[in-house]
Amino acid sequence: MLEIDGLLAEGVTLPAVFYTDPDIARLEDEFIFGPSRQIVGVEPELRNVGDYFTTEIGGFDFTGLNGCLRAVPRSNEGGLPPFEQLGLFPLPVDSWKGYIFVTLKEVEPLSAALGEFPAVLVWCAPCRVLDGQLQLLAVDHPELGVLVVDVDENEMLAQRYEVRSVPTVMLFRDGAVEQVMTGPMTKRLLEIGLGLGPPPATSGA
Numbered sequence: 607m608l609e610i611d612g613l614l615a616e617g618v619t620l621p622a623v624f625y626t627d628p629d630i631a632r633l634e635d636e637f638i639f640g641p642s643r644q645i646v647g648v649e650p651e652l653r654n655v656g657d658y659f660t661t662e663i664g665g666f667d668f669t670g671l672n673g674c675l676r677a678v679p680r681s682n683e684g685g686l687p688p689f690e691q692l693g694l695f696p697l698p699v700d701s702w703k704g705y706i707f708v709t710l711k712e713v714e715p716l717s718a719a720l721g722e723f724p725a726v727l728v729w730c731a732p733c734r735v736l737d738g739q740l741q742l743l744a745v746d747h748p749e750l751g752v753l754v755v756d757v758d759e760n761e762m763l764a765q766r767y768e769v770r771s772v773p774t775v776m777l778f779r780d781g782a783v784e785q786v787m788t789g790p791m792t793k794r795l796l797e798i799g800l801g802l803g804p805p806p807a808t809s810g811a
Contacts (some may be wrong), residue, residue, distance in 0.1 A: 643707040646670060663708060703758055732790035736773040739793045747802055
């Protein structure tokens with residue numbers, strides 16, 4: 607192990623045997639891929655009952671299934687146990703941000719493994735800047751109702767309004783989209799783009 611660590615520290619690639627030896631592949635499956643979470647798909651792939659997808663994890667075939675198993679090949683030939691005793695071997699499954707994670711062994715819940723990571727995960731820099739500018743816009747234009755939507759948490763809403771990039775600003779009037787702007791913007795650019803006049807001047811003391 608120390609020899610391998612030294613090679614990696616020097617920027618040397620692993621010997622070719624590490625990529626071809628079946629015994630090493632078995633050890634990787636047992637100690638790396640088996641006990642660690644693997645992304646196998648995304649939630650939209652299982653949107654409807656009956657949807658499924660297949661992949662391979664650590665040398666095992668995996669089927670993601672929305673629903674339950676209702677048939678098996680050649681079941682009409684007989685000789686099988688009662689159908690209710692047949693089924694797929696269940697695995698620990700969890701999801702986060704629309705991604706589906708699977709492990710071959712029981713591990714702590716994904717929420718516990720993530721810890722505080724979701725709380726400190728921040729938006730892209732232009733989105734953070736725009737959020738602050740929108741707050742200023744709301745102060746100077748109280749006639750507006752400003753709503754900030756996280757597209758990662760509201761994927762269906764983003765699809766409904768065909769949001770292709772972030773940040774995106776939409777102006778609604780009478781329930782319909784009247785204006786759409788994308789990219790980083792200052793408060794003044796927002797006022798110009800949305801057809802808003804400057805805020806009323808305040809009288810001095």
